[in-house]
Amino acid sequence: GISVHFHLGGGGFLGGKPRILRAVENVSFAIGEGETLALVGESGSGKSTLGNVVAGLQPPTAGTLRFRGRTLDRATWPQARRSIQIVFQDPFGALDPRMPVSAIIAEPLRIQGIGTPAERRARTAALVEQVGLPVDALNRYPHEFSGGQRQRIAIARALAPDPALIVADEPLSALDVSIQSQVLNLMKELQERLGLSYLFISHDLAVVNHLVDRVAVLYLGRLVELAPRQLLFDRPSHPYTQALLHAVPRIGRKRARGQTIKGEMPSPLNPPPGCVFHPRCPKAQDVCRTTAPILEPAPGRAAHMSACHFKE
Ligand code: SF4
């Protein structure tokens, strides 16, 4: 039931009422051990905000997080923190240019007081190897590395405290296409070896198709569809997902149902009433303009959730 609302002042030199930006609205999902859940949506859909909430970087306005059965609050976050790490989109901005790689990777250990200095050094050296960087990377600085290598450094840093879950916020988007599959393969390999869970945030459904178990589709801060990957790709239920898939070129498959999406996503400052997708939805009826649909199973498919009055 996570919501994140930003209060944007108002009454200042622009006058007017205080405004509320509803970045995330009543979103619920679970991620299993060793599972990869993709969080997909256009830019501005709230996916990074939601990722930051899961990683403990952004407190939710409402709702609760649970980790291994325990509600995360002021008392329980400190213990859970090492188990939930994040990798950001921009491998250039995410690494302190003044720190050698060894210090960058050891940082979460140092901050949380995990291990002795000697143990941290040994762990850091092992991690560099695990993510496929040369051993001499330890004494070098971020600017000496390519984008793909920097993302490996960021992944090593996330792995340092031996996490259970990694939030990966568009980890491939800033990389050359030729490098993307290498980093993706590394993430897969690490998952198999370490039993990691991923919340994999992406605007790119084609990338998602290679890694994930389930897909959550976000639109204007709302979860509109949540389904096992194959079901979502083969039989999308929600008109928005159908439109998204329609835009993805795929080889050897018939085109997904639905039409190309029209118009732009409305502002989260002023979401439409009823179903927030109705101004753009080719299937919209009167009820859609007044009543918000709830996320519930598609007919005959318990694991396939869709928020639409006329779900397929
Ligand atoms: Fe479209 Fe109505 Fe379904 Fe919303 S509830 S996605 S407007 S058909």
Ligand code: MG
């Ligand atoms: Mg983002």
